[in-house]
Amino acid sequence: MNGSIALPADFSDAVKHAAKIVDKADNVRVISHYDADGLAAASVMAGALTRMGKQFHLSMVKGLEPEAVERIAKEGNPNILFLDMGSGQIDGLESLDAKVVALDHHKPIRKSKKVVQVNPHFHGMDGMTEACGASLSLLLSVVMDPANWDLSPVALAGVVGDRQHMGGMKGLNLQILEQAVERKHITVQRGLNLTGTTVVDTISNSVDPYFIGLSGREENVLAFLESVKINPKSPMGSLDEVYRRKLTSMLSLRLMGQGCRPETVEELVSDVHWIPSMELSTSDLADLLNACGRMDHEGLGVALSMGDKEALSVANGLRRQYTSKILERLLRIEEDGAEQMANIQYFEAPDPSLAGAQCGLAMQYILDQAKPTIAISRVNGKVKVSTRGTKHLVSKGLDLSSGLKRAAEKVGGVGGGHSVAAGATIPEAKLDEFLSILDETVGKQMG
Numbered sequence: 001m002n003g004s005i006a007l008p009a010d011f012s013d014a015v016k017h018a019a020k021i022v023d024k025a026d027n028v029r030v031i032s033h034y035d036a037d038g039l040a041a042a043s044v045m046a047g048a049l050t051r052m053g054k055q056f057h058l059s060m061v062k063g064l065e066p067e068a069v070e071r072i073a074k075e076g077n078p079n080i081l082f083l084d085m086g087s088g089q090i091d092g093l094e095s096l097d098a099k100v101v102a103l104d105h106h107k108p109i110r111k112s113k114k115v116v117q118v119n120p121h122f123h124g125m126d127g128m129t130e131a132c133g134a135s136l137s138l139l140l141s142v143v144m145d146p147a148n149w150d151l152s153p154v155a156l157a158g159v160v161g162d163r164q165h166m167g168g169m170k171g172l173n174l175q176i177l178e179q180a181v182e183r184k185h186i187t188v189q190r191g192l193n194l195t196g197t198t199v200v201d202t203i204s205n206s207v208d209p210y211f212i213g214l215s216g217r218e219e220n221v222l223a224f225l226e227s228v229k230i231n232p233k234s235p236m237g238s239l240d241e242v243y244r245r246k247l248t249s250m251l252s253l254r255l256m257g258q259g260c261r262p263e264t265v266e267e268l269v270s271d272v273h274w275i276p277s278m279e280l281s282t283s284d285l286a287d288l289l290n291a292c293g294r295m296d297h298e299g300l301g302v303a304l305s306m307g308d309k310e311a312l313s314v315a316n317g318l319r320r321q322y323t324s325k326i327l328e329r330l331l332r333i334e335e336d337g338a339e340q341m342a343n344i345q346y347f348e349a350p351d352p353s354l355a356g357a358q359c360g361l362a363m364q365y366i367l368d369q370a371k372p373t374i375a376i377s378r379v380n381g382k383v384k385v386s387t388r389g390t391k392h393l394v395s396k397g398l399d400l401s402s403g404l405k406r407a408a409e410k411v412g413g414v415g416g417g418h419s420v421a422a423g424a425t426i427p428e429a430k431l432d433e434f435l436s437i438l439d440e441t442v443g444k445q446m447g
Helices: 009-024 036-052 066-075 087-094 133-144 146-161 171-182 199-204 218-227 241-257 262-266 282-294 298-305 309-336 352-365 391-395 400-410 428-445
Strands: 027-033 055-061 079-083 099-103 116-118 187-192 269-275 345-348 373-379 382-388 414-417 421-427
Touching: 009 079, 009 099, 009 116, 009 133, 027 036, 027 066, 036 055, 036 079, 036 133, 036 146, 036 282, 036 298, 055 298, 066 087, 079 133, 087 099, 087 414, 099 133, 116 133, 133 146, 133 171, 146 171, 146 269, 146 282, 187 241, 199 218, 241 262, 269 282, 282 298, 282 309, 282 352, 298 309, 309 352, 352 373, 352 382, 352 421, 373 428, 382 400, 382 428, 400 414, 400 421, 400 428, 421 428
Parallel strands: 027 055, 027 079, 079 099, 099 116, 345 373
Antiparallel strands: 187 269, 373 382, 382 421, 414 421
């Protein structure tokens, strides 16, 4: 496709169909998810539509519950583009009196004659590891205009934000990375996958990876660094090779001692994708976007992705606030653990906007690796559910997407997502019944 991206013919046709609809539209309503991937997808599309001279109205949403679809329907937009969502709510999208395009990498319910779905799952690609909302947004953008390759670093930040870089880039994501490197929008360096200024600040403020006994505990970090003879005030970038290796080795042992999966430990040293035009890595940008989305400043995330220096400064402040909040929650989980059922473990997450991140980090670094983790947030008589597993559990049969969909629908709610990460909304009064059904379902999947 454009001599740059190789796709199956039917996938290429779906992208071209979507491009034609956007190209013909005078005004485009764009609705995207609020997480790092969704914000990156929205930023890429905003850049592409601006370059085309199109009028557009962009909104970030937390989900597509029936009430949200009704609000969108009342706006009367003739052309609606959904990013990083839509395939799991196809009935609602078909009810809209508009030309609708959905770029989504979550498991689709079915094909649609009315909605144009650009979804890798329809074309033999894995939407959990090979393509995300941001990479699909870039794909559509470069089909409309190859000049949009300059937006590829933002798309790659979305890939990192969705954790699809773990174990190495694959599929569409890898093709985008290769093109971005070839076009000099990205440079690749090998390094310790930690961000921060001094060594002590970097480790004590680290949430991903989260080091049990060190993260959020500066005194413990100082004692740890003294034991390995590393000056705590040394800038991370200035550590020589010997000390860098020593630190990497000790932190790797720490993660192994926590029971982390081997692939998690291996991520401590990885390829760092540097964005020369922004003087940031894609991991940095993903962190900033995540903070903006989770702290209800989605517009700021789009602004910084489009090169607004002032927005970058404000977003750095938000990141510090976000990291502090997440650290506080993770420390509590480290101390209190989770409620255990036969096949799942769960905890209460008082802030629903942080629940997904909290759940994923707790699953990866703190809790029992043999059971998927469930975070529950109570909001106005409903419960927002975020779930995370591991690729190892998926290889044993875990499918949170179908499990959550089944359990939620049984109690009058909605759910779906990926096999390794999914979400649901259910009536609060039905929580115990929901957990019981989900526990039984997961047991059967992995039995």
